[in-house]
Amino acid sequence: MTISAGRISAVAVASVLFFHPVYADDSERLMELRASPPISADAIQQEQLLATRYSELKAALKQKGLSKEEKKALKAEYKTVKSEYKSIQKANKKASKSYDKEVKKLEKSLRKEYGMGPYPAETQLYVASRPEPLQPYYRSLFIEGERNAVLNFNRLGLAALELGYLDHAEWAFDRSIDKIEAIYADNEQAKAAKSKFSAEDVKEFKGEPYERAMAYYYRGLIYLSNDDYENARAMFRSGEYQDTVSEAEDFQADFALMNYLDGWALHCQGRSGEEAFAKAADFRQGLSAPAPEHNVLFLTELGSGPVKYGDGEYREILKFRTDDRFHETAATALAVNMDSGEVVRAVDAYPVEDVYFQASTRGGRPVDGILEGKAQFKETTAAVGNVMSTAGTVTAMAGLYSGDGDAALIGAGIALIGGLFGAASEAAKPEADTRQWDNLPRFVTVATDQISNVEQYGYAAEFKGTGGAIPDITNAALVAGGDACSVVWTRSRSATAVGESSPGARLDWKTIRKQPDAVQKMDVAFRTWLADETPGETLGAE
Amino acid sequence: MTLTRVTNFRVTQVACATFLTGMLAACGPAVDNSPGVATISQDPGRQGAVAGVGIESNDIQSMTDRMMRDMLGNPMLANAANPPQVIIDSEFFLNDSTQRINKDLITNRLRVNLNRASQGRMVFVGRNYSNMVQHERNLKRDGVVDTGTTGMTAAQAGGDYRLGGTIASADSRDARTGMMQRYTQITFEMVDLERGVIVWSGMYELSKAAADDVVYR
Numbered sequence: 006m007t008i009s010a011g012r013i014s015a016v017a018v019a020s021v022l023f024f025h026p027v028y029a030d031d032s033e034r035l036m037e038l039r040a041s042p043p044i045s046a047d048a049i050q051q052e053q054l055l056a057t058r059y060s061e062l063k064a065a066l067k068q069k070g071l072s073k074e075e076k077k078a079l080k081a082e083y084k085t086v087k088s089e090y091k092s093i094q095k096a097n098k099k100a101s102k103s104y105d106k107e108v109k110k111l112e113k114s115l116r117k118e119y120g121m122g123p124y125p126a127e128t129q130l131y132v133a134s135r136p137e138p139l140q141p142y143y144r145s146l147f148i149e150g151e152r153n154a155v156l157n158f159n160r161l162g163l164a165a166l167e168l169g170y171l172d173h174a175e176w177a178f179d180r181s182i183d184k185i186e187a188i189y190a191d192n193e194q195a196k197a198a199k200s201k202f203s204a205e206d207v208k209e210f211k212g213e214p215y216e217r218a219m220a221y222y223y224r225g226l227i228y229l230s231n232d233d234y235e236n237a238r239a240m241f242r243s244g245e246y247q248d249t250v251s252e253a254e255d256f257q258a259d260f261a262l263m264n265y266l267d268g269w270a271l272h273c274q275g276r277s278g279e280e281a282f283a284k285a286a287d288f289r290q291g292l293s294a295p296a297p298e299h300n301v302l303f304l305t306e307l308g309s310g311p312v313k314y315g316d317g318e319y320r321e322i323l324k325f326r327t328d329d330r331f332h333e334t335a336a337t338a339l340a341v342n343m344d345s346g347e348v349v350r351a352v353d354a355y356p357v358e359d360v361y362f363q364a365s366t367r368g369g370r371p372v373d374g375i376l377e378g379k380a381q382f383k384e385t386t387a388a389v390g391n392v393m394s395t396a397g398t399v400t401a402m403a404g405l406y407s408g409d410g411d412a413a414l415i416g417a418g419i420a421l422i423g424g425l426f427g428a429a430s431e432a433a434k435p436e437a438d439t440r441q442w443d444n445l446p447r448f449v450t451v452a453t454d455q456i457s458n459v460e461q462y463g464y465a466a467e468f469k470g471t472g473g474a475i476p477d478i479t480n481a482a483l484v485a486g487g488d489a490c491s492v493v494w495t496r497s498r499s500a501t502a503v504g505e506s507s508p509g510a511r512l513d514w515k516t517i518r519k520q521p522d523a524v525q526k527m528d529v530a531f532r533t534w535l536a537d538e539t540p541g542e543t544l545g546a547e
Numbered sequence: 548m549t550l551t552r553v554t555n556f557r558v559t560q561v562a563c564a565t566f567l568t569g570m571l572a573a574c575g576p577a578v579d580n581s582p583g584v585a586t587i588s589q590d591p592g593r594q595g596a597v598a599g600v601g602i603e604s605n606d607i608q609s610m611t612d613r614m615m616r617d618m619l620g621n622p623m624l625a626n627a628a629n630p631p632q633v634i635i636d637s638e639f640f641l642n643d644s645t646q647r648i649n650k651d652l653i654t655n656r657l658r659v660n661l662n663r664a665s666q667g668r669m670v671f672v673g674r675n676y677s678n679m680v681q682h683e684r685n686l687k688r689d690g691v692v693d694t695g696t697t698g699m700t701a702a703q704a705g706g707d708y709r710l711g712g713t714i715a716s717a718d719s720r721d722a723r724t725g726m727m728q729r730y731t732q733i734t735f736e737m738v739d740l741e742r743g744v745i746v747w748s749g750m751y752e753l754s755k756a757a758a759d760d761v762v763y764r
Contacts (some may be wrong), residue, residue, distance in 0.1 A: 238643075
C-alpha cells in the first residue's frame with residue numbers, strides 16, 4: 006500500500022487542527038487547584054451544622070409525649086433543614102467531583118507531556134525565590150534531577166562564587182562534594198550504565214577526576230575566604246587525592262595546584278607549608294614557595310576548561326580537546342589605588358595548573374573496557390544481522406521462485422533472526438559519557454605578596470597570550486580574608502558565559518518521561534528536598 | 548516435508564525462541580521501584596543510611612564516650628582534692644585530615660558529657676563565652692545591675708588544663724580495584740596550662756574502605 010502526498014498533507018493538517026499543546030498554565034492551574042480545597046471551609050461548616058441539626062430533629066421527632074403543635078413545628082423545621090442539608094450536600098459533592106475530574110484531567114495531560122515532572126509551574130515557583138542571576142542554574146538543577154545534580158551544583162556554585170553569592174556557592178559545593186564522596190555501590194543507574202542497551206550517561210554524574218578535584222578546589226577557596234584554613238586544607242588535599250586514579254604512575258597525584266594551596270593553608274595557620282610547596286615545585290619547575298611575610302594569595306584563572314568528546318566508530322572512547330576560543334596563557338595580578346586608579350603593585354603570576362593536562366593525562370578508565378565491549382557487540386550484531394538478512398532473503402526468494410515453500414520459510418526465518426540481530430545492534434549504546442563541567446577554566450595561576458591593610462586597594466588582573474583576542478584588565482571576583490591571610494580570585498572569562506544547561510546534558514522531555522518510574526520518583530524526591538534545602542533570595546551577593 | 552527440512556525448521560524456531568528470550572533478558576536490569584525515601588530518624592550511634600570512608604556520627608559518639616570514660620578514670624583530672632578547671636573547646640583541636648568537619652561536633656559532645664558525668668569533680672571554663680561574661684561583669688561593677696547571688700570574683704576563671712589534639716588521616720587507593728581506604732587517627736590531649744605538660748592522652752582510630760561502582764572509577 007502506498008500513501009499519497011495528498012494523504013500525508015491531510016494527516017498533517019488534521020494533526021495540526023486536533024493537536025492541543027500543553028501550555029504552562031495547565032500546570033499553573035493544577036498547582037492552584039492543589040493549593041485550594043475543592044469546597045470552601047464555610048460550605049463544609051454549613052454542611053456539618055445542617056447535618057447535626059438534621060440528626061437532632063430526626064431524634065426529636067421520635068420522642069414520645071410531644072403535643073400536636075410541637076410535632077407540627079418540628080416537622081416543618083425538619084422538612085426545611087432536610088431540604089437545605091440535601092441541597093448543600095449535593096452541591097459540595099458536585100464541587101468535589103468536578104475538582105477531582107479537573108485535577109485528574111490536568112494530571113493526565115501533564116503526565117503525557119512531562120512524565121512525573123517537573124511541570125513548568127513547579128519549576129517557576131522554585132526558581133522565582135532564588136537570586137535572579139542564579140536562576141538559570143537553579144532551573145537546570147531542578148529540571149535535570151539527580152542524574153545531573155553534581156554537574157549542576159558545580160556550575161551553580163562557580164557562578165554564585167563569581168557573582169558574590171557566597172552562601173549559595175558554599176551550599177552548592179557542599180552538596181556536590183557530599184555526592185562525590187558518597188559510595189555508589191549497588192546503584193541501579195550505575196548498573197544500567199553497564200548494560201549494552203543503555204548509554205553510559207544514564208548514570209548519575211560525579212565527573213571525571215579533574216572535575217571532582219576542581220569542586221574541592223572551589224570549596225577550599227570558599228573556606229579560605231572564611232578564614233577556615235584547616236577545612237580549606239582538607240579540601241585541597243582531597244582534591245589532590247582525586248588525581249590518584251591516573252592510569253600512568255607518572256601522572257598520579259601531580260595536581261600541583263592542590264599541593265601549593267595545601268602549603269598556603271598551612272602558611273595561613275602559621276605552620277610550615279614547605280613540604281607541600283616543595284611537592285608542588287617537583288611538578289612545576291620554577292614554582293617557588295611564598296615568602297614568610299606574604300599575606301595575600303592571588304588566584305587567577307584563564308581561558309576555558311577541557312572539552313569532552315566521544316571518539317571511535319561509535320563515540321565509545323572518551324577524549325578531551327582544548328577550547329581554542331581563548332588565548333590568554335599568563336596573568337599579572339594588580340593592586341590598584343581605588344581613588345587614583347594607579348597600579349600600586351603588579352605581580353606576575355605563575356601558571357601552576359593546566360586543567361586540560363589533568364584531564365588528558367588520566368589514561369584509560371575502567372569503564373572504557375565495558376564501552377569497548379558494547380561497541381564490539383554493536384559491530385558484531387550488525388555484521389551477523391546483515392549476513393543473515395541477506396542470506397535469508399536470498400534463500401527465501403530462491404525458495405519462492407523454485408516453488409519450494411519449506412526453503413522459503415527457512416529463508417524467511419533466517420532473515421527474521423538477521424533482523425533481530427540488526428535491531429539489537431541498533432539498540433546497543435556504546436557512547437561514552439561526555440557531560441562536562443563547562444564553566445571551568447583552562448589554567449590556574451598563583452602569585453603571592455605582602456600587602457598591609459588589604460582592603461584599601463582594588464584588585465584586578467591583566468592577561469597575556471598570543472594567537473587571538475585577549476581580555477582586558479578584569480576586576481577580581483572575590484577579595485576575602487583579613488590582613489593576616491587574604492585571597493584574591495580573578496577570572497579572565499566569566500563563569501556565567503555559558504548556557505543554562507551544560508551542552509548535551511539535559512534530556513528532552515520525551516526521554517525524561519520515558520525514564521523508569523523509579524528514576525522519576527527519585528527525581529520527585531530530589532526536587533522536594535531541593536525546595537526545602539536551597540538557600541533563598543534573602544541571601545544576597547556580598 | 549522431509550526429516551531434514553523439519554529439523555532445519557525446528558532449529559530455526561528454537562534459535563528464534565532462544566534469541567528472543569536472550570534479547571528480553573538483556574533488555575536492561577530490573578529497576579528498583581522504591582519511591583524515594585521519606586525522612587527517617589536514625590540512631591546517631593549506629594552507621595547511618597549514607598556512609599563514606601570518613602568520620603560519621605557513630606564514630607563521634609563512640610570516640611567521645613571512650614575519651615570521657617578514660618578521662619574520668621584519670622586521678623589528676625577527676626579525683627583531685629580541688630576540682631581542676633578545664634577548658635574543652637576546638638580552639639587547639641586541629642583538623643589535619645582530608646575530611647571537612649565541624650570540630651565542635653566532637654569537642655562539644657565531649658565537654659557536655661564530661662560535665663554531666665563528672666558531677667563536680669571537674670569544673671568547666673566556658674572560654675568561648677568570655678565576652679558575654681565580661682559584659683555582665685562590667686554591668687555589675689558599673690552598678691547597672693546588682694551583684695547577683697553568687698558573689699563577685701577578681702577575674703574570670705583561668706584554666707588548669709585545656710584540650711588539644713589532632714584529626715589526621717592517610718588516604719590510599721588501589722588503582723587496580725578502585726578500592727579507596729582512609730585511616731583516620733584522632734588524638735586528644737589535656738595540657739597543663741602552667742607547666743605545659745600533658746597530663747592525659749587518648750587516641751581513637753578508624754579505618755574504612757569502600758569502592759565505587761566501576762562506572763565511577
